[in-house]
Amino acid sequence: EVQLLESGGTLVQPGGSLRLSCAASGFTFSSYAMSWVRQAPGKGLEWVSGISGSGGSTYYADSVKGRFTISRDNSKNTLYLQMNSLRAEDTAVYYCAKDLRGTAMVTVFDYWGQGTLVTVSS
Amino acid sequence: QSALTQPASVSGSPGQSITISCTGTSSDIGGYNYVSWYQQHPGKAPKLMIYDVSNRPSGVSNRFSGSKSGNTASLTISGLQAEDEAHYYCSSYTSSTTLVFGGGTKLTVL
Numbered sequence: 001e002v003q004l005l006e007s008g009g010t011l012v013q014p015g016g017s018l019r020l021s022c023a024a025s026g027f028t029f030s031s032y033a034m035s036w037v038r039q040a041p042g043k044g045l046e047w048v049s050g051i052s053g054s055g056g057s058t059y060y061a062d063s064v065k066g067r068f069t070i071s072r073d074n075s076k077n078t079l080y081l082q083m084n085s086l087r088a089e090d091t092a093v094y095y096c097a098k099d100l101r102g103t104a105m106v107t108v109f110d111y112w113g114q115g116t117l118v119t120v121s122s
Numbered sequence: 123q124s125a126l127t128q129p130a131s132v133s134g135s136p137g138q139s140i141t142i143s144c145t146g147t148s149s150d151i152g153g154y155n156y157v158s159w160y161q162q163h164p165g166k167a168p169k170l171m172i173y174d175v176s177n178r179p180s181g182v183s184n185r186f187s188g189s190k191s192g193n194t195a196s197l198t199i200s201g202l203q204a205e206d207e208a209h210y211y212c213s214s215y216t217s218s219t220t221l222v223f224g225g226g227t228k229l230t231v232l
Contacts, residue, residue, distance in 0.1 A: 044223060044225050045160070045162075045211050045223045047213070047223060059220055061123060095167060106220070106221050107156045108170065109160075109168075109170060
């Protein structure tokens with residue numbers, strides 16, 4: 001059974017940093033691209049960042065480019081999101097999601113975690 | 123990376139059919155067959171309902187179907203049931219090698 005378990009969400013001050021983690025199990029982690037998708041309170045879904053199975057290719061939404069860094073440790077079956085220079089508008093539930101296909105591209109998500117809440121406020 | 127355009131809300135009675143549209147550009151929906159639809163109930167993670175425009179994952183009811191014409195994709199739900207009441211989001215791969223979601227549509231089953 002595929003499981004994705006996010007952690008690391010908390011209250012952080014504007015301008016601060018935070019690292020989210022997503023522990024994966026139930027599939028060959030290194031064979032699939034992964035992404036982070038966020039949802040601000042009462043709002044829609046926003047794709048944030050994606051990474052190929054090998055970790056060699058990374059992709060970012062314009063809203064986070066230069067501030068967030070996605071990475072993965074395939075030996076630990078874990079996905080990360082390093083978030084720097086956080087702003088109030090980054091407040092959201094952050095989901096990690098597994099791509100359906102074993103490609104380098106980020107196209108469609110067949111499994112999602114339950115999310116972790118990041119609140120940016122003073 | 124502008125969000126895809128979806129109607130804010132749609133409604134239908136049990137047993138009826140409804141269609142939700144999702145409009146993009148030639149750089150996303152019109153350029154690729156990587157359109158997906160997700161269902162999200164309150165407080166829950168999204169669930170994949172349709173991928174690659176019209177494919178259903180295993181376990182998803184055949185009451186859900188997808189299509190695309192030009193820069194607009196559509197999700198049709200036939201034989202509406204109370205459990206279908208949820209938010210629905212479309213997404214598409216883009217020419218910038220990113221992914222973009224629609225703003226979401228709230229489906230109300232009357």
